[in-house]
Amino acid sequence: MGPSSPSSPATGEETSHHQSLALGLLVRRLSDGRRRRVLDLGPAIGANVAFFASLSCRVHIADLHQSLFPPGGPRVRSEARALEDILDRDLPPAEPFELILTWDLFNYLEPKNIAAVAQRLKAFSQVGTSLLALISTRKELPDRPTRFEVHDSQHLIYDVESPLLRPAPRYKEPELSRALAGFEVESSFLLRNGIQEYLFSYSGC
Amino acid sequence: MWKKTDDEPTISAAPRPQSRAAQPAAVASLGPSIFIKGDLTGEEDLIIRGRVEGEVRLKDNNVTVGESGKIKADIYGKSIRVEGQVKGNLYGGQEVVIRASGRVQGNIVSPRVTLENGSKFKGAIDMEPAGEGKSSITKPSPQIPVAAKPGAAAAGSKPASASSTP
Numbered sequence: 203m204g205p206s207s208p209s210s211p212a213t214g215e216e217t218s219h220h221q222s223l224a225l226g227l228l229v230r231r232l233s234d235g236r237r238r239r240v241l242d243l244g245p246a247i248g249a250n251v252a253f254f255a256s257l258s259c260r261v262h263i264a265d266l267h268q269s270l271f272p273p274g275g276p277r278v279r280s281e282a283r284a285l286e287d288i289l290d291r292d293l294p295p296a297e298p299f300e301l302i303l304t305w306d307l308f309n310y311l312e313p314k315n316i317a318a319v320a321q322r323l324k325a326f327s328q329v330g331t332s333l334l335a336l337i338s339t340r341k342e343l344p345d346r347p348t349r350f351e352v353h354d355s356q357h358l359i360y361d362v363e364s365p366l367l368r369p370a371p372r373y374k375e376p377e378l379s380r381a382l383a384g385f386e387v388e389s390s391f392l393l394r395n396g397i398q399e400y401l402f403s404y405s406g407c
Numbered sequence: 408m409w410k411k412t413d414d415e416p417t418i419s420a421a422p423r424p425q426s427r428a429a430q431p432a433a434v435a436s437l438g439p440s441i442f443i444k445g446d447l448t449g450e451e452d453l454i455i456r457g458r459v460e461g462e463v464r465l466k467d468n469n470v471t472v473g474e475s476g477k478i479k480a481d482i483y484g485k486s487i488r489v490e491g492q493v494k495g496n497l498y499g500g501q502e503v504v505i506r507a508s509g510r511v512q513g514n515i516v517s518p519r520v521t522l523e524n525g526s527k528f529k530g531a532i533d534m535e536p537a538g539e540g541k542s543s544i545t546k547p548s549p550q551i552p553v554a555a556k557p558g559a560a561a562a563g564s565k566p567a568s569a570s571s572t573p
Contacts, residue, residue: 246528
């Protein structure tokens with residue numbers, strides 16, 4: 203692991219961290235001891251599984267990152283057909299989840315593909331299902347999705363796996379809301395490190 | 408039933424004996440050229456370096472899928488370690504460990520689950536088996552030094568602003 207500092211993940215540093223207000227909000231919500239189901243679209247990370255298991259959550263890992271951005275493969279597989287194939291293969295059988303973790307995936311998808319993912323996610327949502335998205339507000343971001351690891355109930359550690367940068371789409375709330383039809387922005391937190399955390403809630407519409 | 412061959416790696420590649428009794432248990436081994444289609448049962452620890460399609464039932468013993476192992480089956484074991492590939496569900500009475508080289512597609516049910524950095528896993532993880540209380544959480548392996556990451560415990564970036572809608 204490289205040096206760490208509480209700075210931007212887009213600066214090419216290998217490891218960094220930030221205080222996550224959205225995570226803190228989620229943890230308060232999940233701390234009532236009820237058994238819940240979490241759909242994690244990111245890679246399998248032991249710390250994350252352990253953290254959510256400690257909150258009595260059953261975690262399903264879809265690891266779309268691995269499929270959409272295979273090592274040594276094209277940087278972004280955003281073709282609609284490829285995306286549909288991947289979603290068919292990687293998403294679990296339809297069942298409702300209380301929390302969906304998308305991490306920074308949407309930074310790497312065009313709005314039409316975010317909409318395609320959101321359309322699929324409706325099958326895994328029920329009214330009130332929370333969706334966490336981390337959107338870059340910087341001009342550039344790593345050319346591959348970042349591995350976000352829960353450090354504690356208020357902090358995320360992230361490993362930037364590639365030193366290469368690419369332009370960031372810098373999605374704003376209206377664009378995201380349009381793409382994520384059926385999900386409404388419940389809370390958003392603009393952080394100084396160039397990440398805006400969004401918590402969406404599924405409205406069922 | 409299982410014949411250990413001389414040219415296989417030493418027992419050091421086998422599961423770490425952390426949970427074993429003082430008297431070491433016998434460890435059987437399936438070599439890389441072995442392909443079994445059918446169910447596997449027994450009462451000794453097993454290292455699988457070959458291919459198995461069926462069900463592996465060694466509920467009271469340790470099962471290790473070696474790096475060359477390719478399993479298309481559900482695995483029941485006391486402790487299950489995966490260094491190779493598994494397509495199936497893993498039921499570990501004590502623990503399931505996916506090593507860095509491990510590739511698993513299926514579900515894991517075990518009170519302790521460790522995913523090493525670099526491992527690949529797709530599926531559900533249930534760490535609270537029926538009939539038990541709160542899960543015993545396994546911290547990530549030493550290769551995922553969460554707590555050791557410098558500066559991790561310090562305050563992170565302060566929020567520039569926070570808003571809540573509506």
